[in-house]
Amino acid sequence: MNYLHDIQSFLPGIVVAITGLTAILITAFKKSTGLVYNVSLAGLVVATILAIQSLFGEAGTSFSGMIVYGGPAAFGGVIITLGTLLSLILSREYLQSKGLESGEVYGMMLFATTGMLGLAASNDLISLFVSLETMSISLYVLAGLWYSKNYGAESALKYFLLGAFSTGFLLYGIALIYGATGHTNFMEIAAAADTSLLFLGGVGMLLVGLFFKISAVPFHMWTPDVYQGTPTTLTGYMATAGKAAAFVAFILVLSRMLSGSETGEWSHVISVVAILTMIVGNLIALAQDNVKRMLAYSSIAHAGYLMVGLAAGTAAGYSGVLYYLFAYTLMNIGAFGVIAFYERNKELDFTEIDSYAGLGYKVPAMGVMLSIFLFSLAGIPPFVGFVGKYYVFAAAVQADMVMLAIVGVLASAASVYYYLRVMVYMYFKEAHKEYSLKSPGMLFKLLLILLAVLTVYYGVEPVLPTTGLFELLTSFSYV
Template sequence: MDYISDLQAFLPGIITAVAGLVVITIEALKSGSKSVFGITAVALVAALFFAILDLGNPVTEAFSGMLVHGGAVAFGSIIILVGTLFCVFLSNDYLEDIGHNYSEVYALVLFATSGMLCLAGANDLVSLFLGLETMSICLYVLAGLMKNEKEGAEGALKYFLLGAFSTGFLLYGSALLYGATGTTSLTGIGAAASGDLLFVAGAALLLIGFLFKVSAVPFHMWTPDVYQATPTTLTAYFATSSKAATFIAMILVLSRALPAVEGLDWQAVLSVVAIITMIFGNIIALVQDNIKRMLAYSSIAHAGYALVGLASGSIEGYSAVSFYLFAYTLMNVGAFGVIAYYERNKGLDFSDVNNLAGLGFKKPLMGVLLSLFLFSLAGIPPFVGFVGKYYVFAAAINAGMIPLAIIGVLASAASVYYYLRVMVYLYFREAHQEVELFDPSMLTKGALVILAILTVYYGIEPVLPTGGLMDMLTSF
């Protein structure tokens, strides 16, 4: 029956949503239950398993065309779930240490993930808005988790106000597109696309809403404050899974609803935004002493690299962006995870790069892992970050956008400075004072080591077991 196949199509999202309800119920019956973490992890592993099973299927519609699943869309779901799973693994000990290991956090993460999965498979403006808002509302609450601290309250309020404002743009753009085409289906909008002012205005407002969610300049204002104020492991979740969901949704919108129309050049618009975003993000990151703010501006720059692939307007470019999101998730969650470990050691503010001086030899494994993730973020071979950037810039070159690719390469080269700066403090600066670092738990250590192995493996052999990754991502 159709409804059974529909449920199977969105099974990962259903699993995470039901798990969120179970977590809330358990918390209501027995506050502070230790089983909440296990339920969350098992639910995410199960959702990931079904998403992997769906990877080999062609992209097909479900729920009367409201959602799509399979193929490249399933790969987007895998990215979201991988990022979420490792963030949850790293969060358990970290949130316990800072006194914020509430069951509600895991429920919000599960509900947000369900929204992300809906957003990444949205084939209609209604389902797109539903997924976006489910994700966003949960993230607003998570951003304010440390509400008793000034930075936490300020970051959450800024995120909420600007997020609500950007959602208004997206919703108003959707209304204009519906008025111009008479449908909310992405494929229907693409079939009725025109150069009319109503259609152009609607598409522009829709893209503005997306650009805010991915922290593209000039819609990035919330990013550094929110990243700094949010617990570090949850910051990794904001920076990876939510961004991956939004980019996959952008790919679906651009490929299905906004085809090339006479008088409209979305590629040129995205190219300009990509250039501004790459340059601004890297320049501001160069002068940051706070590592979380540095990674926040770095994430803005990485959004610019992904926009380069979108600007190519080709299947190759969209495939490259998908792989880049996968690469970015592995190395960014890893980097934030190591920083979270350092922050758990009391006595100094380890989010300040100056206080990392001399710590590289204190716990050699953690120092090596952080260096590996930073090398990958900088795009240095043989790590996965290099392969991701290669695919994105190659897609731009093949689309005839050679100047855009050159600017991207130069911006990426500039980023090497602030990534290597962290390693200089770790290994080549004297410690300000004697600091004793505790041994990380097996869960934290294991999660980080697995992320490091994946970062190296997919840098050397960028394929999945079932075949070439770039061959699999052939249709949106």
């Protein structure tokens, strides 16, 4: 039966949605935050297992062609569910220490994840819009958890207003594309596409909406304020799972809707935006003294690196983007997790870089793990961040976009300064005052150790002459 096939093809998303509804009902009637957390954790574990299983299944479309399954959508589902699961586990201890834990928070995370999974599997402009809004509205709520503080209220307001503005562009673009082609399905649009001003204008506005979601320059203005004002573990969640969903949707739009010869010139537009994003993100990150704002501008720069793979427009480029998203999820959630551990101490503001002076010797294990994550973000071998950058830059070179790859390498080299600056403060400067750090919970500590180990392992494993994660990605069909 078709409806059984449809349900099975989007089962991870359905499991997460049902878990989210259950979490909200428990919050409403039982008022047990611990139970909500356990239910959310169990639902995400099941969804992650189902997402991993879908990697090795067949590919196709369901829900009357509105959803794709298998291939890039399947791998995107793994990244999203894994990123949410890791963020959820790290969030509980952190939110409790800040007095922000509630069942609604876990419910909003699950609803946002449902939207992300739908976004990463969209094969139709309608499903793309509905999924994007489901994700965005939930993230607006999470960004405003610190509403009692000025920067918390500011982050939510800016995110909402600018998000609504970008949604207008996206929706108007959808209307123009439909007017030009008479279709909303990606493959049907590709078959009916032409070079009329109506169609080109619609695609341009659609891309503006997607550029906003991935924090590409010049649509990045919301990112530093939102990252700074959102609770740290949730910032890591937004920066990884949310970005992964938007980039997988971008891959599906480019490979399925804009892959024809008449519409293939969009790679030049993406190349220009990628160059601006890499340069602006890194230059402004160099001047930041707030660690969360530094990571926000770093996130913008990483969006630029990812766009290099999109600009290549080849299977190797798209595979490199997917691998990079996986790598970015590991190292970025790990970095925000260590910062969240430090922030539990109320004697100092551990978002300012001065407070990291001498911190590497306070809890040596945390200092070492933060160093691993920052080295990886900088793209230094043998960490997973280096491999991810290698794949996207190599794809650009293979697509005769050598200058784009050179700009990416130079921008990545410049980023080493602000990542190493944190480590200089940690190990080569003396602390300004005496303070004590609370010991993290066992699960919190083990999860960070696991992320550090995976950051090193996947930096080495793909370059060995064995079947690795990248080989799985190259087997996907992108059309």
